[in-house]
Amino acid sequence: MLRKSLRGKITLYILAITVFIYSFFPIYWITISPLRGGDGFFTHSTALWPTAFDLTYFINIWNETNFPLYYKNSFIVAGATTIVTIIFSSLIAYVLTRFRFRGKSLLLNSMLIGYMLPQMLLAIPLLGIFISFGIEDSLTGLTIAHIALTLPFGVWMLNSFFKTIPFELEESAWMDGASRFQALYRVIVPLIIPGIISVGVFSFIVSFTDYTFGLMLVSSETNKTIPIGLAGIKESTSLQRGELLAGAAMIIVPMVILFSFVTKYFVKGLTSGAVKG
Amino acid sequence: MLLFLIPGLLIFGLVIVIPSGFAVSYSFYEARSFVGQPTFVGLNNYLVLLQDSRFWRDVWQTFVYAFGSVSLQIIVGIVIALVLNQQFKGRDFLRGISVVPYIIPVIVVTIGWEWILDTNFGVVNQFISSIGLEKIQFVSIDLAMFTAIMLSVWTWTPFVTLVFLSGLQTISHDLYESATLDGGNSWQQFWYITMPMLKDLLITIVLLRGIWMFNKFDLMWLLTGGGPLERTETLPIYIYIKTFKLNQVGYGATVAISSAIIMMIVMFIYLKVTSPTKVKENG
Numbered sequence A: 001m002l003r004k005s006l007r008g009k010i011t012l013y014i015l016a017i018t019v020f021i022y023s024f025f026p027i028y029w030i031t032i033s034p035l036r037g038g039d040g041f042f043t044h045s046t047a048l049w050p051t052a053f054d055l056t057y058f059i060n061i062w063n064e065t066n067f068p069l070y071y072k073n074s075f076i077v078a079g080a081t082t083i084v085t086i087i088f089s090s091l092i093a094y095v096l097t098r099f100r101f102r103g104k105s106l107l108l109n110s111m112l113i114g115y116m117l118p119q120m121l122l123a124i125p126l127l128g129i130f131i132s133f134g135i136e137d138s139l140t141g142l143t144i145a146h147i148a149l150t151l152p153f154g155v156w157m158l159n160s161f162f163k164t165i166p167f168e169l170e171e172s173a174w175m176d177g178a179s180r181f182q183a184l185y186r187v188i189v190p191l192i193i194p195g196i197i198s199v200g201v202f203s204f205i206v207s208f209t210d211y212t213f214g215l216m217l218v219s220s221e222t223n224k225t226i227p228i229g230l231a232g233i234k235e236s237t238s239l240q241r242g243e244l245l246a247g248a249a250m251i252i253v254p255m256v257i258l259f260s261f262v263t264k265y266f267v268k269g270l271t272s273g274a275v276k277g
Numbered sequence B: 001m002l003l004f005l006i007p008g009l010l011i012f013g014l015v016i017v018i019p020s021g022f023a024v025s026y027s028f029y030e031a032r033s034f035v036g037q038p039t040f041v042g043l044n045n046y047l048v049l050l051q052d053s054r055f056w057r058d059v060w061q062t063f064v065y066a067f068g069s070v071s072l073q074i075i076v077g078i079v080i081a082l083v084l085n086q087q088f089k090g091r092d093f094l095r096g097i098s099v100v101p102y103i104i105p106v107i108v109v110t111i112g113w114e115w116i117l118d119t120n121f122g123v124v125n126q127f128i129s130s131i132g133l134e135k136i137q138f139v140s141i142d143l144a145m146f147t148a149i150m151l152s153v154w155t156w157t158p159f160v161t162l163v164f165l166s167g168l169q170t171i172s173h174d175l176y177e178s179a180t181l182d183g184g185n186s187w188q189q190f191w192y193i194t195m196p197m198l199k200d201l202l203i204t205i206v207l208l209r210g211i212w213m214f215n216k217f218d219l220m221w222l223l224t225g226g227g228p229l230e231r232t233e234t235l236p237i238y239i240y241i242k243t244f245k246l247n248q249v250g251y252g253a254t255v256a257i258s259s260a261i262i263m264m265i266v267m268f269i270y271l272k273v274t275s276p277t278k279v280k281e282n283g
Helices: A006-032 A034-040 A056-064 A067-096 A103-114 A119-133 A139-163 A167-175 A179-211 A212-217 A228-236 A240-275 B001-028 B044-050 B053-084 B089-102 B106-116 B123-130 B145-169 B173-181 B185-199 B199-214 B217-221 B235-243 B248-276
Strands: none
Touching: A006 A034, A006 A240, A006 B053, A006 B089, A006 B106, A006 B145, A034 A056, A034 A240, A056 A240, A067 A103, A067 A179, A067 A228, A067 B001, A103 A139, A103 B001, A103 B145, A103 B248, A119 A139, A119 A212, A119 B001, A119 B235, A119 B248, A139 A179, A139 A212, A139 B001, A167 B248, A179 A240, A212 A228, A228 A240, A228 B106, A240 B123, B001 B089, B001 B248, B044 B248, B053 B089, B053 B123, B053 B145, B053 B199, B053 B248, B089 B145, B106 B145, B106 B185, B106 B217, B123 B217, B145 B199, B145 B217, B173 B185, B173 B235, B185 B199, B217 B235, B235 B248
């Protein structure tokens, strides 16, 4: 919309740089602050550039807390959530777009309501149910709870992806003698790979970053995920802010790097699934 | 067909339908913990709730938080989307960067921003005092809600940005060209072409973000814990304290159910008032 005059161009670049600083400065700050180490952390706390490369705080939090264990737990829970969500949301979405049956719109609408329910509302009964099944305070229980968050979104997102694939494609595969399953895996799945990746990325992020369910459903040290573990470290006074920031940096640096590979899928999924949905 | 549907429905039922039913039934009981035998009290919890001034104050504070953070997210998100929709070098890179606040865990957001806003060592207060102003206590009684809203805007705006950006890309360039020929300036183009074209989208985003912010627990809990003096206590925090800290499971469920009902009523009114040209059900 801005005309391509010089003034317009300069304004545009100033705006772009503002957006960059706004989005990226906190990430940068969280990363460089703990690198100042014990000597410079407070004395140089407001220098805008990195003043040192001291890994003391990083080593402290890694060795003196259960941080490595939290890390492992987070990957287990997020990995399991992602796989289960991908499988079941694609199955449900496939049925929703390929068959007519009673209660179909009821099912879709209840998915929407599942989307609207407060996490608190789900957590209270989930804990009760987990206790009766003997899976309270376990990674299994936490994974099931995360699926409650990711499944409705996944179904909604993939529903819109499946709709874009013409039914004739499958029919012609049947004509050629393929079974329903074969047609699904040979013809349909390759076409919805972008949708599946977006659901996967989304589920992984939701599960990996979840704090609310973890706080309520997990209590023992060995089952904590990173957000719960780090928040616990923050509440205990044994470690200082330098270590906390080092812990935060150890979460965002890998996440940002991983995310840079899948940005376009995440963006595509969010936009097509959440809104055009 | 059933073969496909059954496993999915089982999981869906196990994690969403059954728990919701349980939550409703809990709200009719007085339960002191998750394991003991609860006592049936009928609607008593709801009668207590109607008299509970802490609940009603928290309803108000939840609306302040949700309204403040959603409206700012929408404004900031639209501005960023408009910038990211222009042609310039490094645009794809910037699009990626602008999403980062959305993907990092809330605990990292609060640890990082508490350090940035720190009264003694924070870079923001350093700047404020260097230009001769008094340092600001960001999580004080007066400012805690404001700070929580600001951090929420920073973290969750990228959702609005992305959705709006994808909407902008669906608008035909011809519209803008003919508007330019007719002498319309950028502001007029935004107001008379962009906004009307994206009206439905905007209604949907406000709805989604409104629901999410109304139910948001983590950021506020990690930043303020509902304090100081319960000034930032929202409904999810009240539910958490009642259920998990004070072990009033039945009453906690009552607050949770009531909170969901209030939210649904507001959303219903919102949809009636905005009356989107087409209601999005199953797409």
